[in-house]
Amino acid sequence: MNITESSQAVHVPSLGGDKGRLKIGIIQQTCGADVETNKQKLAQNIADVAQKGAQLVVLQELHNSLYFCQVENVDNCNLAEPIPGPSTEFYGRLAREHHIVLVTSLFERRAAGLYHNTAVVFDTDGSIAGKYRKMHIPDDPAYYEKFYFTPGDLGFQPIQTSIGKLGVQVCWDQWYPEGARLMALAGAEILIYPTAIGYESSDTPEEQERQREAWTTVQRGHAVANGLPVVTVNRVGLEPDPSGQTNGIQFWGSSFVAGPQGELLYRASKNQEENAIVEVDMQRSEQVRRWWPFLRDRRIDHFDGLLQRFLNDD
Numbered sequence: 001m002n003i004t005e006s007s008q009a010v011h012v013p014s015l016g017g018d019k020g021r022l023k024i025g026i027i028q029q030t031c032g033a034d035v036e037t038n039k040q041k042l043a044q045n046i047a048d049v050a051q052k053g054a055q056l057v058v059l060q061e062l063h064n065s066l067y068f069c070q071v072e073n074v075d076n077c078n079l080a081e082p083i084p085g086p087s088t089e090f091y092g093r094l095a096r097e098h099h100i101v102l103v104t105s106l107f108e109r110r111a112a113g114l115y116h117n118t119a120v121v122f123d124t125d126g127s128i129a130g131k132y133r134k135m136h137i138p139d140d141p142a143y144y145e146k147f148y149f150t151p152g153d154l155g156f157q158p159i160q161t162s163i164g165k166l167g168v169q170v171c172w173d174q175w176y177p178e179g180a181r182l183m184a185l186a187g188a189e190i191l192i193y194p195t196a197i198g199y200e201s202s203d204t205p206e207e208q209e210r211q212r213e214a215w216t217t218v219q220r221g222h223a224v225a226n227g228l229p230v231v232t233v234n235r236v237g238l239e240p241d242p243s244g245q246t247n248g249i250q251f252w253g254s255s256f257v258a259g260p261q262g263e264l265l266y267r268a269s270k271n272q273e274e275n276a277i278v279e280v281d282m283q284r285s286e287q288v289r290r291w292w293p294f295l296r297d298r299r300i301d302h303f304d305g306l307l308q309r310f311l312n313d314d
Contacts, residue, residue, distance in 0.1 A: 025054030096126030130159030
């Protein structure tokens with residue numbers, strides 16, 4: 001499928017006219033082995049959604065390269081870059097040229113032997129508005145992220161931009177309601193998750209579909225529980241396992257935008273590259289939180305147990 005041909009706009013009825021509406025560009029694409037080719041492809045897709053009116057553009061997790069965490073290989077650390085560095089200069093320039101807020105996902109080299117999985121947000125002038133270091137680091141077959149990434153140390157702090165406060169987290173973080181809640185409590189106006197997740201080839205089609213739907217559902221739950229829109233952008237396509245020990249990862253795409261009641265405003269294909277523009281009424285969260293005042297009714301005086309790993313230990 002041609003990327004440009006698959007681009008589309010989704011209009012959602014507004015509670016307050018055009019004021020407070022945000023056009024979000026999502027880019028779901030395949031990645032190859034050559035970093036520069038991936039970056040140039042992204043640049044074309046960013047230009048595409050910007051020309052269609054996107055004000056906020058969200059990219060997928062670790063978009064500069066193949067998903068290298070399928071194997072444990074120290075040579076893959078050569079992909080890491082300092083922040084600021086060459087990639088932040090590249091994406092900052094694109095944000096400035098297109099006058100967009102841009103959410104990227106980079107392999108950060110903080111020091112020799114110290115690396116993070118880091119989302120970097122650029123404002124419309126190309127400056128770095130802020131960054132978020134992935135907090136929850138998985139260690140599963142074909143997702144050997146603990147080999148590469150140190151857990152984040154910046155906490156769950158929204159990033160202030162010219163279009164609002166963005167609650168940015170990364171992939172595995174999206175399964176944890178605590179992170180979404182803390183972002184909401186700190187004033188995030190939208191939750192954003194760059195992602196790289198796919199199927200295990202040995203699972204049955206039924207199990208694969210259960211996993212994809214669980215992934216969508218849990219994040220829609222974050223939208224409901226916090227009264228905020230959610231934007232999740234995933235990779236798509238098959239990426240072989242360099243070691244040959246598995247059949248690789250078939251990333252399931254399905255990038256989506258949900259509204260503050262969990263309503264699914266847009267969901268991309270499971271197997272095709274897509275650019276899409278999704279228009280979201282950012283004022284709607286105010287009314288939804290009035291209808292469902294979850295933040296008002298939270299029993300914070302009885303939540304101490306959340307600070308424990310498990311409550312039934314002898």
